[in-house]
Amino acid sequence: MQFSYEVKDSYAEVKGVGRLNMVAAPKLREVVAEVVAGGSSRVVVNLAETDFMDSSGLGALIGCLKAARQAGGDLRISGVQPQVKMVLELTNMDRVLTAYPSAEAAFGND
Amino acid sequence: MTRFWTRLIVVLTVIFGVNYVAWRWFASLNWDAWWIAVPLVIAETYSLIDVMLFGLTVWNLKIRKPPPAAPDDATVDVFITTYNEPLDLVLTTALAAKKIRWPHSTWILDDGNRPEMRELAESHGIGYVTRSSDWTPDMPRHAKAGNLNNALMLTSGEYLLILDADQIPEPDILDKTLGYFNDDKVALVQTPQYFINVPADDPLGSQAPLFYGPIQQGKDGWNAAFFCGSNAILRREALMQLGLVGYVKATEQSVRRALAASRSAIKKARHSAEAENPLVGKMLDEVEAATKEAQQELESGASLSEITYRVRRNVDDAVRTLVAADFSALQADLEEIAAMELAHVGESGVTTVAGDAVDRMSGREWSPLGALESVHAVLEAISVERTGEAQPIMPLATISVTEDMATAMRLHSLGWRSVYHHEILANGLAPEDLKTMLTQRLRWAQGTMQVLLRENPLVQRGLSWGQRLMYFSTMWSYLSGFAAVVYFAAPIIYLTLGILPVSSLSFEFFVRFIPFMVVNQALFLVAGHGIPTWRGQQYSLALFPTWIKSCTTAARNVWFGRPLGFAVTPKARQSGGPSWSLIRPQIVVAVLLAVAMVAGMARLLAGLSEPLGTLVNVAWVAFDLVVLSVLVKAVLYKGFVPEGSAAPETPGSPEGPQERNADAV
Numbered sequence: 001m002q003f004s005y006e007v008k009d010s011y012a013e014v015k016g017v018g019r020l021n022m023v024a025a026p027k028l029r030e031v032v033a034e035v036v037a038g039g040s041s042r043v044v045v046n047l048a049e050t051d052f053m054d055s056s057g058l059g060a061l062i063g064c065l066k067a068a069r070q071a072g073g074d075l076r077i078s079g080v081q082p083q084v085k086m087v088l089e090l091t092n093m094d095r096v097l098t099a100y101p102s103a104e105a106a107f108g109n110d
Numbered sequence: 111m112t113r114f115w116t117r118l119i120v121v122l123t124v125i126f127g128v129n130y131v132a133w134r135w136f137a138s139l140n141w142d143a144w145w146i147a148v149p150l151v152i153a154e155t156y157s158l159i160d161v162m163l164f165g166l167t168v169w170n171l172k173i174r175k176p177p178p179a180a181p182d183d184a185t186v187d188v189f190i191t192t193y194n195e196p197l198d199l200v201l202t203t204a205l206a207a208k209k210i211r212w213p214h215s216t217w218i219l220d221d222g223n224r225p226e227m228r229e230l231a232e233s234h235g236i237g238y239v240t241r242s243s244d245w246t247p248d249m250p251r252h253a254k255a256g257n258l259n260n261a262l263m264l265t266s267g268e269y270l271l272i273l274d275a276d277q278i279p280e281p282d283i284l285d286k287t288l289g290y291f292n293d294d295k296v297a298l299v300q301t302p303q304y305f306i307n308v309p310a311d312d313p314l315g316s317q318a319p320l321f322y323g324p325i326q327q328g329k330d331g332w333n334a335a336f337f338c339g340s341n342a343i344l345r346r347e348a349l350m351q352l353g354l355v356g357y358v359k360a361t362e363q364s365v366r367r368a369l370a371a372s373r374s375a376i377k378k379a380r381h382s383a384e385a386e387n388p389l390v391g392k393m394l395d396e397v398e399a400a401t402k403e404a405q406q407e408l409e410s411g412a413s414l415s416e417i418t419y420r421v422r423r424n425v426d427d428a429v430r431t432l433v434a435a436d437f438s439a440l441q442a443d444l445e446e447i448a449a450m451e452l453a454h455v456g457e458s459g460v461t462t463v464a465g466d467a468v469d470r471m472s473g474r475e476w477s478p479l480g481a482l483e484s485v486h487a488v489l490e491a492i493s494v495e496r497t498g499e500a501q502p503i504m505p506l507a508t509i510s511v512t513e514d515m516a517t518a519m520r521l522h523s524l525g526w527r528s529v530y531h532h533e534i535l536a537n538g539l540a541p542e543d544l545k546t547m548l549t550q551r552l553r554w555a556q557g558t559m560q561v562l563l564r565e566n567p568l569v570q571r572g573l574s575w576g577q578r579l580m581y582f583s584t585m586w587s588y589l590s591g592f593a594a595v596v597y598f599a600a601p602i603i604y605l606t607l608g609i610l611p612v613s614s615l616s617f618e619f620f621v622r623f624i625p626f627m628v629v630n631q632a633l634f635l636v637a638g639h640g641i642p643t644w645r646g647q648q649y650s651l652a653l654f655p656t657w658i659k660s661c662t663t664a665a666r667n668v669w670f671g672r673p674l675g676f677a678v679t680p681k682a683r684q685s686g687g688p689s690w691s692l693i694r695p696q697i698v699v700a701v702l703l704a705v706a707m708v709a710g711m712a713r714l715l716a717g718l719s720e721p722l723g724t725l726v727n728v729a730w731v732a733f734d735l736v737v738l739s740v741l742v743k744a745v746l747y748k749g750f751v752p753e754g755s756a757a758p759e760t761p762g763s764p765e766g767p768q769e770r771n772a773d774a775v
Contacts, residue, residue: 022266022346055350056266059503062357063263065415066495066502074419091354095362096494098413110423 041073048079170331177289187267255513297348316540396428512557523572555660591657605710
């Protein structure tokens with residue numbers, strides 16, 4: 001899995017391409033920690049090109065959410081694919097995370 | 111064929127048992143002596159239910175065939191958990207783990223955070239893990255469950271083999287077990303726990319052939335094989351899913367609670383001295399508006415991260431605006447601020463306010479709201495960060511000191527399957543002195559009772575009735591301490607006072623009691639295939655003070671939040687001579703039994719009691735004394751000496767491993 005990020009005006013966008021599984025999970029945590037440490041605590045993880053996620057991947061997202069919140073910001077997800085949507089529902093994680101249609105929309109109203 | 115006989119005897123046990131106990135309840139109680147008659151019939155009913163649950167367990171006994179081969183690319187992390195065990199013992203296990211044939215990474219999970227351990231691990235190319243910086247001193251550590259949860263976040267193998275520091279694995283342990291995971295729904299494969307430092311007569315009852323045998327095989331038949339903490343392989347995905355589901359549940363609960371508590375917290379704050387400050391009053395209005403909005407959003411199904419984010423932002427914005435507007439009021443606090451390096455002393459000597467003072471004074475800790483502790487606490491709790499735990503995702507259950515049972519039960523209720531693989535693939539060390547053994551048994555019993563009281567298996571959604579009863583069966587068996595007291599008291603009372611709890615010891619009694627006793631023993635004989643179960647039967651009665659203590663301490667812990675008085679089981683033998691004080695209650699009971707026996711004889715000679723009643727009760731007392739005699743052996747046991755010169759017992763004998771409970775004996 002490849003991660004890249006881009007700091008925009010009011011948020012930073014982290015993109016993940018491939019499978020966000022137990023192997024990629026620690027990498028995601030590192031990337032987001034780097035982004036937050038760089039001063040962008042408003043983070044969107046764009047999952048438009050993430051075609052598979054397991055529970056470890058979701059666990060990493062929660063870890064990143066905590067890191068962003070503790071830095072006074074927030075972490076949001078966008079572009080959720082069908083398999084990822086299913087995993088979110090299976091674990092009830094859709095009660096916690098809202099899936100936004102696009103990275104721009106994630107922080108659209110604040 | 112064995113299955114047929116087992117089931118036949120189970121049916122007979124139920125028929126004869128119900129026949130006897132029903133007669134005891136409805137036709138034989140000596141109401142004149144209700145104070146012993148009623149406890150005795152309750153104890154007998156307890157034992158009947160216990161044996162019926164055992165019967166249910168072995169009804170579905172599952173003998174498994176070897177699993178298919180696992181896919182070559184399955185990745186495994188081997189975790190060796192340690193806290194304070196000697197370094198060489200941990201290293202021996204770790205080196206054996208390294209030699210496991212299936213490709214894997216070996217990790218020592220050192221909760222003792224010992225630099226020497228780290229050095230030793232690194233010099234042998236073994237991974238070393240201690241708690242991450244998230245585990246600050248103010249966070250609950252959750253013992254072994256916390257240790258494993260921490261390591262789960264730092265590793266990435268698909269499967270996890272968990273080993274206690276003294277469990278030396280065979281090189282083929284993974285080859286023989288990983289294939290079970292080809293079934294996508296399998297989350298756990300448990301193998302036996304077997305101890306190599308135990309003499310043939312097993313004075314401390316360390317081996318648990320009945321548990322790691324018919325009981326686990328029977329539970330397996332109901333898809334309820336237990337996780338026993340070590341020598342088990344787990345699927346990471348299943349554990350992480352458990353962690354996520356638990357996280358969502360805990361977060362939703364804490365947000366709901368905080369919102370419910372906010373109304374009274376705000377009301378209380380309005381009556382406090384601080385609220386006389388108009389600034390604080392206005393802030394409270396804002397907080398109230400924000401929490402009301404959040405409540406509405408929650409009901410309309412908005413996500414928790416959105417809701418909590420909005421509350422935080424609304425409150426922070428409001429506080430910031432108000433603080434900025436009322437900034438002059440803060441001047442008075444400059445002296446204190448200076449002490450905290452927020453203010454700079456200008457060259458002229460005039461105190462000036464630092465540029466970011468408004469920001470910092472509006473921060474959560476510093477704003478005037480911070481002074482209103484109850485409101486502050488409510489706002490802190492409206493969050494998705496699970497602030498009360500070191501990490502939001504806690505895959506292994508932390509509700510009990512025996513995290514294994516609680517975790518397995520949650521896995522089962524999410525629909526995962528478990529497997530019991532009946533082959534010794536790791537060799538461990540059992541306690542070698544009574545004190546350590548008692549500590550260990552107490553811990554297991556306490557943990558089991560915590561699970562019963564916190565997550566009663568009988569009412570867990572997602573579990574089948576078979577699974578519910580399999581968990582309940584083990585918990586039920588730990589209540590035996592109370593029954594034991596009655597079984598000791600009843601013959602003492604008859605022999606000394608002549609009071610019989612049964613209306614008469616007539617033909618009616620024997621014709622019901624004897625068939626029940628006979629099939630009961632036959633059940634253990636047939637289901638156990640001649641496995642030695644006597645040691646287990648002795649300890650399930652003889653350790654009655656331990657079982658009772660586990661119930662009372664667990665109840666106090668769960669209901670009143672009192673500590674369990676938990677201790678890690680020491681691996682090294684405790685020094686010192688025989689410690690009779692450890693079994694004081696049992697000595698008292700034994701003396702009373704002996705005195706009662708003499709008194710009974712005397713009463714018989716004096717013509718005060720009848721021969722039949724005396725005979726039955728003397729036999730009963732003799733049985734009790736034989737049961738208790740195991741403790742003499744245990745107290746005098748001086749630790750394991752390998753037979754002959756050096757050769758320790760070879761593993762792989764049909765006798766299974768460590769009894770983890772007083773199960774159904």
